[in-house]
Amino acid sequence: DAGVTQSPTHLIKTRGQHVTLRCSPISGHKSVSWYQQVLGQGPQFIFQYYEKEERGRGNFPDRFSARQFPNYSSELNVNALLLGDSALYLCASRAGHTNYGYTFGSGTRLTVV
Amino acid sequence: DQQVKQNSPSLSVQEGRISILNCDYTNSMFDYFLWYKKYPAEGPTFLISISSIKDKNEDGRFTVFLNKSAKHLSLHIVPSQPGDSAVYFCAATSYDKVIFGPGTSLSVIP
Numbered sequence: 001d002a003g004v005t006q007s008p009t010h011l012i013k014t015r016g017q018h019v020t021l022r023c024s025p026i027s028g029h030k031s032v033s034w035y036q037q038v039l040g041q042g043p044q045f046i047f048q049y050y051e052k053e054e055r056g057r058g059n060f061p062d063r064f065s066a067r068q069f070p071n072y073s074s075e076l077n078v079n080a081l082l083l084g085d086s087a088l089y090l091c092a093s094r095a096g097h098t099n100y101g102y103t104f105g106s107g108t109r110l111t112v113v
Numbered sequence: 114d115q116q117v118k119q120n121s122p123s124l125s126v127q128e129g130r131i132s133i134l135n136c137d138y139t140n141s142m143f144d145y146f147l148w149y150k151k152y153p154a155e156g157p158t159f160l161i162s163i164s165s166i167k168d169k170n171e172d173g174r175f176t177v178f179l180n181k182s183a184k185h186l187s188l189h190i191v192p193s194q195p196g197d198s199a200v201y202f203c204a205a206t207s208y209d210k211v212i213f214g215p216g217t218s219l220s221v222i223p
Contacts, residue, residue: 004156033211042117042202042213043157056209090156092211101147102211104156 002026004105006091012111013081021076021108025093031055032074033102034066035090043090049074078110086112116140117205119214128223132190136203136214139184143205143212148177148188151200151216160201161188193221 005024013019025032031050035043048056049068063079072093078085088109092102118137126132138146144165149157163170163177163186170177176189190197198221203214 031209033209035213040215042119042204042215045210045212048209050209058210092156101159101162103159104149106154106156 004091004093004103006105006108010109015081017081018079021089023074023091025072026103029093029095030072031094032068033092034076037088081112083112117203117212117214119203119217121217123218125220126193128221129192132193132219134188134201134217136186138205143207145206146186147204149202195221195223197221
């Protein structure tokens, strides 16, 4: 069984550019969340989607947006990139409204130069 | 404001001994607490969880203890093995949000 898959694995962008990160959840999982992990810190919650609706949003600026598609895959978009957006972006999925056991992908390493 | 705290950035333990990782939280509305393990270049892997209405949960070598009055939880690994060397994140859930601590890097020395 495929786990949570994220693409691309690594990405280098220039300040001011836009980036789109992609996530495919585990088959049957309807809930997808996005996290940002800066070196030396724990993952920070960005968004959670369930059944294509936004169910939660962390303390991130409006430059960050996301969506979930009918097949439950998801995209995270970041506009007007800043150097501080350089981080590991993690996607996680779970089957429904259970309060534990998110399965994480390996992440996309974004470097903004 | 950091709602989930792990005050020890690192911990070293001899193989075969007990590893105890600690976590404190501030929000009494958290309903589940989780521990994740992370190796470099991989995403976090779910280890064990505990409901806020329980005080202990055990799964093989891993046991999590919850002290609600102290807003404190701990993960015990017995016996510790070199393959347990990783970063361990304590996390808590509130509604549909999972809030992570900063992590503790565990080194198990053979």
